[in-house]
Amino acid sequence: MKYPILAGLASALMLGGCGSSVEMPEPAYEDISAAQSAASMLQERLQARLMSAMQEGGIEEAITACSEDALVISAEVSAETGLEVGRTSLRVRNPANAPDAWETEQFGVFEEARASGVNQMAMQYSEVVDEEGSLVFRWMKPIFLGDFCATCHGTDISPEVQAAIDAIYADDQATGFEVGDIRGAFTVRRPL
Numbered sequence: 001m002k003y004p005i006l007a008g009l010a011s012a013l014m015l016g017g018c019g020s021s022v023e024m025p026e027p028a029y030e031d032i033s034a035a036q037s038a039a040s041m042l043q044e045r046l047q048a049r050l051m052s053a054m055q056e057g058g059i060e061e062a063i064t065a066c067s068e069d070a071l072v073i074s075a076e077v078s079a080e081t082g083l084e085v086g087r088t089s090l091r092v093r094n095p096a097n098a099p100d101a102w103e104t105e106q107f108g109v110f111e112e113a114r115a116s117g118v119n120q121m122a123m124q125y126s127e128v129v130d131e132e133g134s135l136v137f138r139w140m141k142p143i144f145l146g147d148f149c150a151t152c153h154g155t156d157i158s159p160e161v162q163a164a165i166d167a168i169y170a171d172d173q174a175t176g177f178e179v180g181d182i183r184g185a186f187t188v189r190r191p192l
Contacts, residue, residue: 027126027137031190035126035139038081039186045073059151060164067168071096082190087143089184093165093174102129102138103187110142110182120144128192135192145183153177 046066053065071094074086088099090107099107106125113123124141145153152161153174165172177183 024128024130025135027128027139031137032126032139034081034083035137035188035190036124036141038077038083038085038188039139039141041081042074042077042085042087042186045077046070049073059161063152063161063164063168067094070094084189086187087184088187089174091173091176093169093172095171097184099187103140103185106140107142107182107185110140110185114142114182137188137190137192139188141186142182143184143186145177145179145181147179149183150177150179153183154179 049065049069050062053062070087078085086097088097088103090099090104092098109125110123114120120142124139126137126139128135129138130136151157152165155176155178157165157175162175165175174183
């Protein structure tokens with residue numbers, strides 16, 4: 001059984017291919033540390049932007065800011081760090097944030113770990129994977145729904161907030177979460 005791991009601790013993985021097994025290298029501590037730092041930077045900037053928008057025009061302004069600024073902020077952090085940094089979820093609000101196969105697999109691992117009582121603060125996972133013949137460092141850390149986030153992602157969304165969400169996100173899937181649920185994840189990728 002694979003569980004999320006703490007930074008700096010990784011197991012070599014055996015991947016099958018062409019009838020043989022290839023031992024993949026462990027993620028470098030520097031890559032894990034850089035991923036953690038980049039995800040923290042993204043989180044801080046997104047939260048600051050949302051708080052600013054809330055002060056400027058309330059929750060509706062924050063929803064608009066999130067739709068217009070989140071991907072821009074992710075791109076800025078990616079450019080500054082040299083890593084591909086973003087957010088994803090199994091139930092996306094913005095289709096541009098849809099998970100790839102590796103990310104989808106990690107959500108299953110995180111949910112299993114959560115159900116087993118693994119400490120939320122320690123949950124993250126990294127590994128080096130083979131993507132079409134190239135080694136790529138991958139890292140992911142779940143985002144748990146907090147009280148503030150429940151305003152737009154929870155089970156009891158006001159009609160005004162729901163109308164604002166629907167006006168921007170026609171195919172929204174990102175509601176109905178309970179506080180403490182895994183809402184999504186920060187994800188980092190870097191070709192080696």
